[in-house]
Amino acid sequence: MIFTIFKKELKDTLRDRRTLMMMLVIPVLIFPIIMNVFVSISSSYQKEAATKKIKIGMVGAKDNFLYRELNAIPANLGSKEIILYKDTVAMLADLKNDSLQLASYVRADFDQYMDSMKPAPIVFYHNATDMGMQERAEGYMKIIEEKAKQARYKKLGIDEQKVQPIVTEYKNIASDKEMIGKLAGGMLPYIFIAFGFIGCMYPAIDLFTGEKERGTIETLLTTPVARWQILFGKMGVVVLSGLTAATAALFGLFMSIEVLDVVDNKEILEIIHSILSVKFILMLYSLLIPLTVFFAGVMIPIAVYAKSFKEAQSIITPLNIVMVLPAMVGFFPGIELNTVTACIPVVNIVLATKELIAGTLEFGLVALSFSVMLTLAVVAVIVSYKRFDKETNVVM
Amino acid sequence: MIEVTNLKKEFILSRQQQKELNTKDKTALAVDSISFRCEPGRVFSLLGPNGAGKTTTLRMLSTIFKPTSGSIKIAGIDAIADPQEARKKIGFLTGSTGLYARLTPNELIQYFGDLYGVSKSDLKERKERLYHLLDMNEFQNKRIGKLSTGMKQKVSICRTMIHDPEVVVFDEPTSGLDVITAENIITLIRDCKTQGKTVIFSSHIMSEVDLLCDDMAIIHKGKILFEGTMQDFRSNMQADNLTAEFIRIVHASQNA
DSSP: OHHHHHHHHHHHHHTOHHHHIIIIIHHHHHHHHHHHHHHHHHHHHHHHHHHOOEEEEEESSTTOHHHHHHHHSOGGGOOEEEEEESOHHHHHHHHHTTSOSEEEEEOTTHHHHHHTTOOOOEEEEEOTTSTTHHHHHHHHHHHHHHHHHHHHHHHHTOOGGGGOOOOOOOOOOSOHHHHHHHHHTTHHHHHHHHHHHHHHHHHHIIIIIHHHHHTOHHHHHTSSOOHHHHHHHHHHHHHHHHHHHHHHHHHHHHHHHHTSOOOOOHHHHHHHHHHSOHHHHHHHHHHHHHHHHHHHHHHHHHHHHOSSHHHHHHHHHHHHHHHHGGGGGGGOTTOOOOTTGGGSTTHHHHHHHHHHHHTOOOHHHHHHHHHHHHHHHHHHHHHHHHHHHOHHHHOO | OEEEEEEEEEEEOOHHHHHHTTOOOSEEEEEEEEEEEEOTTSEEEEEOOTTSSHHHHHHHHTTSSOOSEEEEEETTEETTTOHHHHHTTEEEEETTOOOOTTSOHHHHHHHHHHHTTOOHHHHHHHHHHHHHHHTOGGGTTSOGGGSOHHHHHHHHHHHHHTTOOSEEEEESTTTTOOHHHHHHHHHHHHHHHHTTOEEEEEESOHHHHHHHOSEEEEEETTEEEEEEEHHHHHHTOOSSSHHHHHHHHHHHHHHO
């Protein structure tokens, strides 16, 4: 009987355009669209910022040190035009109205500082809202400073190596896979949780509140099927919808990586491929199934209680924030899975998935996380059953 | 056969409901120790004004609600002790019943057939007979959401009868329907009677009751004010017509 109800509810759900949009279309398309737009905007911006011909204002003696050195930097490191000003007031006014992208001030006694081997001051003005300009100035100055330093060493007859007493080397022992897992691994469970929740939401409302609102629940309750069987049949569809939405979102993400080539680093791409093994996917789902059952178990009592689709939606939508917010913990690099975090629902799944991706999984902690979620899922199912069994909640 | 003895239903009121009903009572008595009996091959009507307790009574008979006390026997089965077994014997149809708009009549009938455990051969035979009787063949594969009210009503009838119930419960079945569509229901009730089924239906329209029923009970504020045959009711009438007599009985109970 559970399967008969499951089959019918699934058919009904798959014919609902609104659910289908939330369960399949949006999750599949959202990442390719977002990533495509993001990558194309950011790459065009980077390209433009690197090659843009900029105007640099300068107050200083004609043919001063900075003027000469800037002009000596080849154009392939960024095309530029230097405009000389007599005072900083006019120059800064031009910087403010975007006639200049950078402005510099070189003191009249700059050469004296250089000659007396003192640190010679140069001031660069930039408008922080015009992004990338500070980086452009820093790039130029790095070349100029290095050249000036070499000239001083030579003049003083110093071997550069002698003024560098210690050479420190920092070696990273973490594998690239571990790095990706710990730093970016939070994204995967976050996507799964966010879309899993949204995927559960519409079917839960439609199959419980919707059935009440449309007046079909009464006839269903007069059939010789136990209420728990009706609940389980419907709940199965809610859980499957959540898992489908989350899988669709992951599929969309995978497609954007594979088809749209948003990751152009071959090494990272290879690591991503090695992460997405069958074993990883199976373990991921074993963690996420109790979580989705928990989501369904939280939503169903609300959907059973609500008298209209609107009422159910207005209660469940804010719940989305409460449920999905803890998943953001995965974005903080310092927080790891331990006996405390393994007992916090949602957070434990995010952290366990991160460990899973990084390959630093401790079985005991994962088992604890799984047990916590399983217990909560069972409690949620019991609460759902109690609500569904309450006659005044089911029939309007 | 339906046998109801001292049936009582009390609802616990939430604070919100207490406010809405402007009462401090923590419970509301919807049905107050009623007893009646519906015989096979006869049509029994539960007549009463809105809020009299008709729907609550029929929901208890069809095991949607659990009674606070009392007993219900459906075709000899204790409906309180064994509701699932009792449901197999009941066909339930209400005027407010909705249908799954995204399914076709065929899919819906198959679904309910499966839920009632109807065998494949029985389902096929009953479907063919009911589709022919109700003239449903043309729209059997159209989505229910796209059907007219009359067509939907026919699908509802087919769903109610697909497991060939011994007892048929109609809760205000013609409410909101036009005369032509309501005629389908009236024909169904008559057919059920001819087939020897036990029929109970609720209504607040006296003319409908007069047209169909053999036995009746007038219910008001959860209590039965009259129970007997339609013939008894007619012969003991104090008012000029049936509707006036119904109103007289209800008013008399209020003044008592």
